[in-house]
Amino acid sequence: MKRLVIIGNGMVGQRLVEAVRARDTAAEWSVTVLAEESRPAYDRVKLSAFFDGSSAEDLNLHTPDSGVDLRLGEPALAVDTAARVVTTAAGTYAYDALVFATGSYPFVPPVPGKDLPGVFVYRTLDDLEAIRSYAAGRSVGAVIGGGLLGLEAANAMRLLGLSTHVIEFAPRLMPVQVDEAGGAMLRRYVEDLGVTVHTGTGTTALNAGDDGAVASLSLSDGAVVKADMVIVAAGIRPRDDLARAAGLPVGARGGILVDATCTTEVADVYAVGECAAVDGVCYGLVAPGYAQAEVVADRLLGGAATFPGADMSTKLKLLGVDVASFGDAHGATEGCLDVTFTDPATRVYAKLVLSDDAKTLLGGVLVGDATSYPTLRAGVGLELSAPPLTLLAPAGADVDPGAGLAALPGAAQVCSCNAVTKDQIVSAIHEQGCADVPAIKACTRAGTSCGSCVPMLKQLLTLEGVEQSKALCEHFDHSRQELFDIVRVRNIRSFSALLAEFGRGRGCDICKPAVASILASLNTGYVLEGEQASLQDTNDHFLANIQRNGTYSVVPRIPGGEITPEKLIVIGEVARDFNLYTKITGGQRIDMFGARVEQLPLIWKRLVDAGFESGHAYGKSLRTIKSCVGSTWCRYGVQDSVGLAVALELRYRGLRSPHKLKSAVSGCARECAEARSKDFGIIATDNGWNLYVGGNGGFRPRHADLFATDLTTEELVRTIDRFLIFYIRSADRLQRTAAWIESLDGGLDHLRDVIVHDSLGLCAELDEAMARHVTNYADEWAATLDDPDRLARFVSFVNAPDAPDPSISFTVERGQPVPVADDSAHRQPVLLGMPAVTSEGSLA
Amino acid sequence: MILDVQTFVTICPVDRLEPDRGIAALVDGVQIALFRTSDGEIYAVGNQDPISGAYVMSRGIVGSRGDTPTVASPLHKQVYDLRTGDCLDVPGVHLPAYPVRVTDASVVEVAVH
Numbered sequence: 001m002k003r004l005v006i007i008g009n010g011m012v013g014q015r016l017v018e019a020v021r022a023r024d025t026a027a028e029w030s031v032t033v034l035a036e037e038s039r040p041a042y043d044r045v046k047l048s049a050f051f052d053g054s055s056a057e058d059l060n061l062h063t064p065d066s067g068v069d070l071r072l073g074e075p076a077l078a079v080d081t082a083a084r085v086v087t088t089a090a091g092t093y094a095y096d097a098l099v100f101a102t103g104s105y106p107f108v109p110p111v112p113g114k115d116l117p118g119v120f121v122y123r124t125l126d127d128l129e130a131i132r133s134y135a136a137g138r139s140v141g142a143v144i145g146g147g148l149l150g151l152e153a154a155n156a157m158r159l160l161g162l163s164t165h166v167i168e169f170a171p172r173l174m175p176v177q178v179d180e181a182g183g184a185m186l187r188r189y190v191e192d193l194g195v196t197v198h199t200g201t202g203t204t205a206l207n208a209g210d211d212g213a214v215a216s217l218s219l220s221d222g223a224v225v226k227a228d229m230v231i232v233a234a235g236i237r238p239r240d241d242l243a244r245a246a247g248l249p250v251g252a253r254g255g256i257l258v259d260a261t262c263t264t265e266v267a268d269v270y271a272v273g274e275c276a277a278v279d280g281v282c283y284g285l286v287a288p289g290y291a292q293a294e295v296v297a298d299r300l301l302g303g304a305a306t307f308p309g310a311d312m313s314t315k316l317k318l319l320g321v322d323v324a325s326f327g328d329a330h331g332a333t334e335g336c337l338d339v340t341f342t343d344p345a346t347r348v349y350a351k352l353v354l355s356d357d358a359k360t361l362l363g364g365v366l367v368g369d370a371t372s373y374p375t376l377r378a379g380v381g382l383e384l385s386a387p388p389l390t391l392l393a394p395a396g397a398d399v400d401p402g403a404g405l406a407a408l409p410g411a412a413q414v415c416s417c418n419a420v421t422k423d424q425i426v427s428a429i430h431e432q433g434c435a436d437v438p439a440i441k442a443c444t445r446a447g448t449s450c451g452s453c454v455p456m457l458k459q460l461l462t463l464e465g466v467e468q469s470k471a472l473c474e475h476f477d478h479s480r481q482e483l484f485d486i487v488r489v490r491n492i493r494s495f496s497a498l499l500a501e502f503g504r505g506r507g508c509d510i511c512k513p514a515v516a517s518i519l520a521s522l523n524t525g526y527v528l529e530g531e532q533a534s535l536q537d538t539n540d541h542f543l544a545n546i547q548r549n550g551t552y553s554v555v556p557r558i559p560g561g562e563i564t565p566e567k568l569i570v571i572g573e574v575a576r577d578f579n580l581y582t583k584i585t586g587g588q589r590i591d592m593f594g595a596r597v598e599q600l601p602l603i604w605k606r607l608v609d610a611g612f613e614s615g616h617a618y619g620k621s622l623r624t625i626k627s628c629v630g631s632t633w634c635r636y637g638v639q640d641s642v643g644l645a646v647a648l649e650l651r652y653r654g655l656r657s658p659h660k661l662k663s664a665v666s667g668c669a670r671e672c673a674e675a676r677s678k679d680f681g682i683i684a685t686d687n688g689w690n691l692y693v694g695g696n697g698g699f700r701p702r703h704a705d706l707f708a709t710d711l712t713t714e715e716l717v718r719t720i721d722r723f724l725i726f727y728i729r730s731a732d733r734l735q736r737t738a739a740w741i742e743s744l745d746g747g748l749d750h751l752r753d754v755i756v757h758d759s760l761g762l763c764a765e766l767d768e769a770m771a772r773h774v775t776n777y778a779d780e781w782a783a784t785l786d787d788p789d790r791l792a793r794f795v796s797f798v799n800a801p802d803a804p805d806p807s808i809s810f811t812v813e814r815g816q817p818v819p820v821a822d823d824s825a826h827r828q829p830v831l832l833g834m835p836a837v838t839s840e841g842s843l844a
Numbered sequence: 845m846i847l848d849v850q851t852f853v854t855i856c857p858v859d860r861l862e863p864d865r866g867i868a869a870l871v872d873g874v875q876i877a878l879f880r881t882s883d884g885e886i887y888a889v890g891n892q893d894p895i896s897g898a899y900v901m902s903r904g905i906v907g908s909r910g911d912t913p914t915v916a917s918p919l920h921k922q923v924y925d926l927r928t929g930d931c932l933d934v935p936g937v938h939l940p941a942y943p944v945r946v947t948d949a950s951v952v953e954v955a956v957h
Contacts, residue, residue, distance in 0.1 A: 474909065496882070506864070506882065508907035509916035509923070534864035534882075538903040538918035541865075546918055550898035797870040798856045798878070805868075807875065807892070807899045 004029045004300065005086050005095040007076045007242065012273030012289035013101030014041030014061050017068055019297035029300065031068045032093055034086065036075035037124060045286055048152045050128050051159040053692070053706025055676075059125070079246040081266045097268045097300055100243055100256055101293075104236040104274040104284070109144070113206030118214035118229045122153040123236075131231065135160040138228035142166075142217055144203050145233035146173040151318045153231040154195050158319075164195045165225050167217065169234075171200045177314055177325040181342060182367040185349040189321040189368070198223070206230060238275045238282050251277030260306040262296050270296045283310050287417045294419075311416050313380075315373045320749075322370035327363025327380035328353050336362055339388040350392045352376070359383055374453045375405055378412045378422070405459050414460070415446035415453045425457065429464045436461070436468070472733060473510040476503045480658065480733040484518050488729075493523065494531050513537045514733045517620055520656035521728050526783050527619075527656075528790060539618035542794065543780055544600055549819035551808060552600060553593045554580070555617035556607050557653060560627045560645035560665075561588030570610040578603055581816045587624030587662060589615060594817055596804055598796050604781045613779040616654055620734075622661045625649040626674070630667030630684075639684030641667035644713065648682075648720070654777050655724065658731040658740075662696060676704045679737040680720055685709070689716045693723060694748070697738040705741075705748055708756065721770035722755035722763060850943055852953040858946050861886065866902035866915060871956045876942055877902035878952065879926055881913055887926040888942040888954045893917045894931070901939060 004020065006013050017031060040062035050059065062070075071088070078087040079098065086093045106121035108114050120131050135141070141157040143150045146168025157164040166173070172183025173190065187197050202220040209215025217225045238255035240248075248264050249257045255277025262270045262278065273289035274282065283289065288310030298305035313326035331338060335356035342349050348368040355362055361379050366372070372391065379385060385407040408414075410423035428434045428443040437457050441447050447454045461468060470479035478486065483498070492498050495515045499507060507515075516535035520527050527533075527540055539545050544552035556571070571590050575582045578599055580592040595603055617623060625648050628634065630641030645665040655661070664673040665682045675681025681692040687710040695704030708719060731740040744750050753759040755766070784790045795801040810817035855869050861880035868891050869876050875891035879902075891899045896919045904915040906926075913926040922933045929939035943955040 475907075505910075506906070506908035506913070508909065508914065509905040509921055512905050512907065531863070534862060534906065537905060538900070541903065546900065546903070548896065548898065548919070550900040793862075796868060797875075798860055798867045799854075799869045799871070803870060805875075805899055806873075 001030045002028055002096040003094060004031050004097050004099070005093050006031065006033045006099045006101055007079075007086065008101035008103055008273075008275075009033050009035035009037070009041045009062075009070065009072075010101060010103045010273065011041060011044055011061060011286050012103070012293050013099075015290050016099060016101060016272060016293035016296060017065070019294050020300060021065060021067060023297055023301045027067075029097075032095075033068060033070045034074055034076045034088060034093070035070065035072045037126070038073040039125065040070060040072060042125060044123075047122075047125070047128065048156055050125065051132070051156040053690075055703070056125055058703050076242060079242060081246055081248070081269055084268075095268075098270070099296055100240075100269075100271040100275055101273050102239040102242060102275040104238050106232065107235040107237045108232050109203070109234055111203055111205055113208065113214065114232070116206055116208050116214040117212060119206060120229065120231050122149055122156070122231050122233050128156070131156065131229075132160060134229055135162060138162060140165075140227050141229045141231070142225055142227035143231045143233055144217075145235065146170070146197065146199065147176060147233070147235070148174060148314075148316060148318070149236075150231075150233040151190065153233045154190075155319045157229075157231065158193060158195065162229070165198065165217075165227065166190070166195055167198045167201060167203055167219065167225070169200070169202045173197065173199065174323065177316075177329065178323065178365050178367060179330060179351060181340065182323075182325075182349050182351065182365045185342070185347060185367045186318075186321060186323060188347060190319055193319055195319075198225070236274065236284060238277065240275055243271065243275075251280045251282065253277075253280075253282070255280075255282040260308075261299055262292050262307060263299075270299075272296055278307055278309075281309075283312070285310070285312065285314065287311070287419070290417065291419055311377075311380075311413070313377045313416060315370050315377075322366065322368060322373075324366040324370040324373040324377075325364070326373065326377040327361070329363045329365050331363075333362050339392065341389065341392040352388050352392060354384070354388065358388075371455075374414070374456045375408075377416065378405075378408055378414055378456070382408065382412070405456055406463055414456050415444075418445040418448065420444045420446035422460070425460055426464055429461060429466060435466055472514060473508055475499065475505045475507050475511050478502065480514055480518070480735075481730050483515065484521075484729050487515075487518050488522055493519070495519070495535050496531060507535075509537070510733070513540070513620075516540065517656045517658065526778070527780065528784070528793075533793075542597060542600060543604075543614060543618055543784060544595065545618045547593060547819070549808060550805065551594045551596055551819070553591050553617070554595055554600070554603055554607070555585065555589050555591050555615040556612035557615040557649070558589045558624075559649040559653075560625060560642050562627075562642055562646060567610060567612065570607065570612070574603055574606050579810075579817055581818055585617075585624075588626050589617070589624060591617070594810060594819075596796060596808060597794055598801070598804065601785060601791050601794050605785055608779070608782050608785060614654075614781045616780075620657055620660050622649070622652040622655045622657070622663075624662060625652075626662075626664035626678075628665075628667050628670075628672035630665075634667060636670055637667035637684070638686055639667055639689065641665040641673065641682075641684060644682065644689070645673075648717070651717070651774055652720075652724065654780070655728070655773055657724070657728050659734050659736045661724070661737070677701070678704060680704070680723060682716065688712050691716060691719055693751070694738045694741040696736060698736055702738045707748065707752065718767065719755060722766040723751070725766040725769045726751075726755055726762070850955040851957050852943070852945065852955045855952045855954055858886070858950045858952050861952065864906045866904060866906065868899070868902040869954070871954060874956045875899050876954060876956065877904075877915070877939075878944070878954070879906055879915060881906060881926075885913065886944050886946060886952060887913065888944040889915070889924065889926060889929045890940040890942075892939075893919055893922075894937050894939065895920060895922055895934070 042059040074088045076086050106123045141162040142165040143153045144167050146166045154164050154166050173186050203217050204220050205218040206214050207216045214230050240250050240256045243256040251257050256271035257277050258264050258271050272292040292307050295305045295307045315324040331353045337354045340351045351365045353363040412422050414422050434440045434443050440457050447457050471477045512535040575592050580594050583591050585591045625645040627641045627645035631637035661679045663678045663680050664675040666673040666675045667684045675683050676692050677695045679696050681704050683690045689711045691708045692704035693707045796805045809820050811820050853871050863882045866877050866879040876888050877891040879887045891901050893900050900918050903918045907914050914923045916923045924931050929941035931937035945953050
């Protein structure tokens with residue numbers, strides 16, 4: 001086996017590992033990665049999300065791979081290309097191929113005071129953690145550098161609650177990406193956020209205060225800016241020191257010199273990413289680094305790929321402002337022409353750079369609205385698909401967004417992050433049968449990095465004739481959301497009425513439960529009344545969860561996981577008397593398994609008499625609200641998480657929804673209730689509650705996003721009310737909250753607009769719907785036990801109501817009854833008949 | 845000459861069957877699933893789900909696929925033709941289908957032999 005050693009585990013280094021592992025099907029290479037940081041690769045592009053509620057885990061890019069020897073916190077100290085070994089503090093690593101993926105380091109201008117306490121750089125998660133802890137209790141901060149990184153750092157300071165100054169040496173913000181007019185528009189946005197911008201001025205000194213830490217900055221225009229902390233974000237430099245020491249040639253402006261194959265002067269030694277100078281050029285973006293990683297992976301496995309140079313186009317959302325620049329954004333081409341559009345009212349600035357005959361698109365700048373970026377960027381170098389002003393017109397103008405895309409040649413890159421061409425996507429659609437955006441993502445990687453091309457993927461599907469059907473099933477042409485609106489607006493009360501007017505056939509196992517859920521959400525009546533009974537899936541029909549052998553499980557509600565000893569004893573007695581298998585669930589409840597249909601009312605009679613009610617574990621509905629111990633008992637708790645979890649669980653019990661809903665409340669930031677893996681999760685702060693939404697995700701696990709901070713209990717409950725009702729009304733069938741939020745145009749921001757800022761004028765209606773639910777709630781099991789007609793449904797056989805199903809038998813495992821498995825013929829089945837205590841079993 | 849004799853056994857009054865819903869019956873040790881569709885038709889098929897082996901077909905959701913009246917297994921949702929018992933999703937899988945009739949006295953009868 002040949003030995004590959006990679007120095008560095010940043011985004012590009014990690015991509016190289018994945019690319020080699022994916023191609024190396026014959027296991028030719030063993031892979032060793034020497035990483036300086038103590039944590040594996042993370043998404044540095046999204047670093048700022050760390051201040052917006054994301055955790056280090058959210059940014060993680062690393063997936064465990066037993067074929068890779070990842071050595072964290074073990075930086076390479078020396079490279080000997082003659083002996084072909086790399087030395088670390090822990091030992092030496094011989095290699096057959098070596099790749100430098102050492103990235104870059106932040107450039108700190110040599111100003112006096114740059115080493116004072118309180119001066120930081122903005123590069124790693126460790127830097128961010130240091131910034132966060134230093135910022136606590138301080139009020140004013142300054143950022144040196146008004147480029148992309150500087151504005152990100154400024155936003156971080158804002159989010160940490162500091163009033164913020166940005167100092168930029170150039171005459172405008174983001175001088176690399178935008179032109180003067182774009183910079184001016186950007187400045188207006190930034191200043192509106194309360195950030196003070198100083199352009200055309202440098203920092204001459206950082207001055208210490210009485211405590212020896214930084215207290216102010218002296219600027220070249222004579223001004224002195226007070227600042228309790230300073231972040232230097234003045235640019236980056238390639239990390240080529242290790243390579244220099246090893247005698248490898250570097251570029252004129254730094255960077256390990258490589259050719260288009262990413263190979264240095266020394267055979268089998270490569271460099272990729274920000275530390276590499278490909279034919280003398282360093283690229284400070286992740287997409288070219290990814291492309292270089294793919295080139296090296298291909299070469300290591302015997303291929304002949306070369307790096308073609310990279311598109312330096314960028315699209316960013318900085319401080320909430322769309323900023324994009326693509327192609328020849330600054331009009332460096334001789335004789336080129338500019339077409340610009342400025343609207344001070346909507347704060348949109350756009351510029352297209354055209355060839356001297358005004359026919360070919362060369363590049364452009366967009367500030368304030370970058371929706372047209374993906375199509376425009378893909379059209380660089382091509383003849384214009386429409387008059388330039390039409391292309392510049394912001395969203396809302398009457399322009400067919402698909403027209404530009406149809407005119408693109410097959411070789412045009414639709415996804416520049418992953419270098420995926422239009423041809424590759426079209427072929428994925430036709431040859432590999434990709435019928436939706438997730439399939440295209442899985443197949444081609446397009447749309448998986450920055451996501452800006454996702455709208456184009458949808459358009460391509462349409463252009464290629466793949467109908468994106470919203471039809472629920474063969475009986476309805478409508479989506480769940482449309483049916484919800486129809487039922488609500490037309491006040492339809494039954495499935496048959498809905499089917500007669502808007503559907504066809506008799507329905508099926510897809511549309512019937514979906515409509516049952518809609519009716520339950522709107523009428524909040526007993527779900528088994530009349531015709532509605534025929535719509536329910538077997539779980540809802542028998543108010544219990546069906547198991548593999550046709551028996552059911554019983555889960556009483558235990559709000560917040562809080563239960564009295566008396567109730568615990570009742571559960572134990574019921575389980576013993578009916579020979580049920582018992583297990584504590586993941587949601588702090590007790591599940592009793594193995595009940596036959598005709599036993600369900602007998603079991604529930606005893607539970608209801610003891611004060612239990614339905615846990616709705618059988619429904620697409622609210623399940624549990626988990627909690628930690630909270631401030632009542634825990635020495636760290638800052639709020640009463642149990643009390644809140646109980647109150648919320650009782651408020652939302654019985655709420656029918658497109659998918660099951662789970663929640664949790666943690667009493668402090670230690671997060672013992674794991675609230676961030678829930679559809680909605682609450683974490684106590686010193687000042688109230690932080691609300692997270694859209695976690696869980698099912699088979700694609702996902703952490704919830706921070707939605708609002710430091711809410712009072714009243715604000716919290718109102719926000720969750722609206723979130724839940726809006727989800728119930730507008731989500732697709734079986735769509736979890738995570739996927740629902742992703743599917744909203746505008747995502748989390750849009751959701752905040754709707755339910756916090758009432759942008760659609762819906763909030764009063766949402767509040768009212770929840771109030772109705774809370775008022776009308778009735779326990780389904782109590783209602784069932786009260787009605788002989790309803791109880792008549794619970795028989796094993798219509799012609800032998802008292803006969804237990806003879807097919808059901810159990811064996812004993814770890815002292816409890818479990819279904820006889822198909823592969824356990826050697827076991828002796830034990831028939832566990834009717835309840836041992838029959839005297840209490842009568843319901844008559 | 846062999847006569848094909850069917851023996852019908854009384855199950856229950858027809859009103860006992862909820863429209864568009866099923867119920868199980870036990871006839872000479874054989875479990876059958878009886879269904880009454882909303883247009884008044886009554887069907888009888890085997891109650892054992894051939895895929896999972898559990899006796900649960902009577903608890904599935906009744907519906908249609910095209911013009912075919914159907915029931916979906918409550919465990920993994922495979923759909924069966926109520927008239928023939930043929931599985932519409934998995935080739936070669938069937939439920940037994942039994943003759944069923946309603947007498948003048950509105951009583952449901954099924955023949956399992």
